[in-house]
Amino acid sequence: MNLNHKHTVLNINNLEIGFFSGKRPHAVARNIHFDLNLGELSAVVGANGIGKSTLLRTLARVQPALSGDITLKNEPLHTYTGIQLATEISVVLTEHIPAKNLTVIELIALGRQPYTNWVGTLSQVDKQKVNEAISLIGLETIKHKKCYELSDGQLQRVMIARALSQDTSIIILDEPTTHLDIYHKAYVLNLLKRIARETEKAILFSTHEIDMAIQLCDKILVLDTENSSFGEPCSLIEKGSFQHLFPGDLVSFDSNSGTFKINK
Ligand SMILES: Nc1ncnc2c1ncn2[C@@H]1O[C@H](COP(=O)(O)OP(=O)(O)OP(=O)(O)O)[C@@H](O)[C@H]1O
Numbered sequence: 001m002n003l004n005h006k007h008t009v010l011n012i013n014n015l016e017i018g019f020f021s022g023k024r025p026h027a028v029a030r031n032i033h034f035d036l037n038l039g040e041l042s043a044v045v046g047a048n049g050i051g052k053s054t055l056l057r058t059l060a061r062v063q064p065a066l067s068g069d070i071t072l073k074n075e076p077l078h079t080y081t082g083i084q085l086a087t088e089i090s091v092v093l094t095e096h097i098p099a100k101n102l103t104v105i106e107l108i109a110l111g112r113q114p115y116t117n118w119v120g121t122l123s124q125v126d127k128q129k130v131n132e133a134i135s136l137i138g139l140e141t142i143k144h145k146k147c148y149e150l151s152d153g154q155l156q157r158v159m160i161a162r163a164l165s166q167d168t169s170i171i172i173l174d175e176p177t178t179h180l181d182i183y184h185k186a187y188v189l190n191l192l193k194r195i196a197r198e199t200e201k202a203i204l205f206s207t208h209e210i211d212m213a214i215q216l217c218d219k220i221l222v223l224d225t226e227n228s229s230f231g232e233p234c235s236l237i238e239k240g241s242f243q244h245l246f247p248g249d250l251v252s253f254d255s256n257s258g259t260f261k262i263n264k
Pocket residue numbers: 019028046047048049050051052053054055
């Protein structure tokens with residue numbers, strides 16, 4: 001495989017994702033092709049049940065691919081050890097908060113686990129990475145609060161800070177804006193864009209906020225069972241990639257405004 005683009009960290013080629021029931025593979029989506037580049041924010045969009053979470057779990061190696069190639073920094077994903085992978089890809093599955101009785105700073109410090117010794121003692125570098133994440137996300141005022149005391153929006157930001165402290169080149173987030181009001185959705189997505197730019201990371205997240213993804217993301221993967229498309233939002237709009245995302249009886253995509261409208 002030739003990764004010509006100097007900033008490409010993850011390359012997905014002819015990927016088929018799905019589940020095994022017994023030994024029989026059950027495909028959810030196939031023919032998936034895309035790249036993630038450093039400094040870019042990318043979104044995965046698609047209808048309910050199309051396979052967004054399945055794709056993100058496959059990229060994070062939480063579940064195996066059915067077929068195809070996932071290449072991380074020019075090496076096949078499956079050749080990485082667990083610890084190596086944890087220093088390259090961090091994953092935020094917001095429905096799964098590890099331990100809400102931890103304080104914010106303790107939860108963020110969990111991101112340093114791949115680097116700490118077996119007793120989990122934090123080095124000066126570990127502490128510095130935790131403090132950098134706290135300041136980048138603006139969590140100074142709540143860093144000693146218990147996680148169960150936080151609002152959903154604050155918790156989302158803490159989980160992003162934990163991923164940041166893990167100091168990986170790739171961050172993957174499954175629906176990081178669920179439960180947030182429109183202001184905080186925009187806040188979190190802007191924050192992710194700023195982190196991707198300022199810390200030169202490749203960030204990929206799944207979302208149902210397609211309008212916002214179109215406005216904010218560098219690239220979008222429109223996931224479909226057979227014919228996914230990937231590219232810059234404006235070129236996807238030109239190609240009509242959003243037109244057939246949903247059945248046309250209730251909503252349709254307005255390519256002039258880049259938004260979905262309810263059919264009246
Ligand atoms: N553990 C599992 N075993 C078998 N099939 C599963 C499993 N988890 C999910 N699926 C199926 O895989 C398909 C894709 O599910 P997935 O959760 O990836 O979709 P999604 O696009 O993230 O959906 P949503 O937008 O509703 O969150 C669905 O048909 C779902 O029923």
